[in-house]
Amino acid sequence: MKITDIRFGLLKVPLKTPFKTALRTVEAVEDIVVELHTDTGHIGYGEAPATAVITGDTHGSILEAIRKFIAPRVIGQDVANLNRITQLIQGALEKNTSAKAAVEIAVYDLFGQLYGVPLYRMLGGGDPVITTDITISVDYIDKMVADSISAVDRGFESLKIKVGKDIGVDIERVKAIYAAVEGRALLRLDANQGWTAKQAVYAITMLEEAGVHLELVEQPVKAQDLEGMRYVTSRVHTPIMADESVFGPTEVIDLIRMRAADIINIKLMKTGGLSNAIRIADIAALYGVECMIGCMLESSISVAAAVHLAVAKSHAITKVDLDGPSLCAYNPVDGGVLFNESEISITDAPGLGIRSIQGMEPIAA
Ligand SMILES: C[C@H](N)C(=O)N[C@@H](CCC(=O)O)C(=O)O
Numbered sequence: 422m423k424i425t426d427i428r429f430g431l432l433k434v435p436l437k438t439p440f441k442t443a444l445r446t447v448e449a450v451e452d453i454v455v456e457l458h459t460d461t462g463h464i465g466y467g468e469a470p471a472t473a474v475i476t477g478d479t480h481g482s483i484l485e486a487i488r489k490f491i492a493p494r495v496i497g498q499d500v501a502n503l504n505r506i507t508q509l510i511q512g513a514l515e516k517n518t519s520a521k522a523a524v525e526i527a528v529y530d531l532f533g534q535l536y537g538v539p540l541y542r543m544l545g546g547g548d549p550v551i552t553t554d555i556t557i558s559v560d561y562i563d564k565m566v567a568d569s570i571s572a573v574d575r576g577f578e579s580l581k582i583k584v585g586k587d588i589g590v591d592i593e594r595v596k597a598i599y600a601a602v603e604g605r606a607l608l609r610l611d612a613n614q615g616w617t618a619k620q621a622v623y624a625i626t627m628l629e630e631a632g633v634h635l636e637l638v639e640q641p642v643k644a645q646d647l648e649g650m651r652y653v654t655s656r657v658h659t660p661i662m663a664d665e666s667v668f669g670p671t672e673v674i675d676l677i678r679m680r681a682a683d684i685i686n687i688k689l690m691k692t693g694g695l696s697n698a699i700r701i702a703d704i705a706a707l708y709g710v711e712c713m714i715g716c717m718l719e720s721s722i723s724v725a726a727a728v729h730l731a732v733a734k735s736h737a738i739t740k741v742d743l744d745g746p747s748l749c750a751y752n753p754v755d756g757g758v759l760f761n762e763s764e765i766s767i768t769d770a771p772g773l774g775i776r777s778i779q780g781m782e783p784i785a786a
């Protein structure tokens with residue numbers, strides 16, 4: 422099975438409700454879809470969101486990186502040589518992790534199709550059902566409490582509460598939500614870099630002393646502030662998770678050696694796809710560090726790849742934040758992984774199992 426062509430589309434799917442973090446507010450998923458065509462007629466699918474405030478990637482940069490640097494290396498390659506292709510993709514240019522991820526995901530999809538089995542089995546197998554949390558956007562306290570109760574009523578047992586806007590209000594936000602859902606859901610906080618190290622220690626300590634149990638706090642301080650991450654991690658009881666601070670395997674090794682976080686959030690759009698995500702899960706497991714699998718604002722195309730990875734690497738990936746498809750007003754994908762509120766399950770279809778994608782605008786190759 423040889424890769425013969427690469428095609429692009431723009432996928433726009435409105436969100437059920439605006440997604441608000443300390444970094445940005447978004448009303449729709451607007452992602453670049455990549456199709457890899459082959460001489461056997463099989464098509465591999467990938468997807469890349471333009472999360473400029475986190476990865477630096479824009480629609481323009483994703484398309485340019487693939488057209489000029491990645492596609493010339495990938496076209497003509499035999500899908501059976503998976504490791505050679507992933508090396509070609511990763512070595513095509515620096516950074517541009519979302520572009521690399523979209524193409525890598527499509528190659529792994531084809532690799533599964535080549536052997537006629539779902540991707541997670543090619544990655545080592547596992548139990549093909551996982552449970553995700555759901556994000557509660559940062560907002561007025563009453564709205565966040567109502568959104569949290571509604572999520573718990575829909576069956577979510579883990580809530581990812583966005584904070585990082587105003588330290589005093591953040592503490593009140595979390596106390597109010599905890600009082601409303603205590604015993605029905607675990608709370609994870611994500612400050613998306615919105616606090617200083619001292620503010621983070623203050624807020625987390627206040628919540629600990631008030632008896633609010635938090636499963637973890639994600640990325641309390643600026644991405645580059647690894648000393649700040651270590652400062653917070655060493656001063657609170659609540660586990661601290663690194664998200665924007667770590668993209669690839671070498672950063673993960675540095676972070677673990679510094680003891681700058683207790684948990685790592687792996688996202689395919691930060692790692693450049695599955696090959697580095699697999700490395701991170703294996704490195705973390707070696708050091709006995711737990712991982713979360715997360716996503717950006719992505720539909721069920723690229724999130725499907727993250728689900729397959731989570732199933733195959735469940736010894737290392739113990740926490741799941743793959744709520745992108747649940748945040749969308751509808752699922753544009755026919756086939757693929759099944760997203761049913763908190764429960765995500767994989768079918769027996771080969772690769773990612775995607776049959777077609779509705780409502781894409783074609784983009785010239
Ligand atoms: C969607 C997911 N639950 C999430 O919160 N992901 C990111 C932010 C993604 C974005 O801004 O597009 C995170 O910070 O964990």
Ligand SMILES: [Mg+2]
Nearest residue numbers: 611639640664
């Ligand atoms: Mg995060």
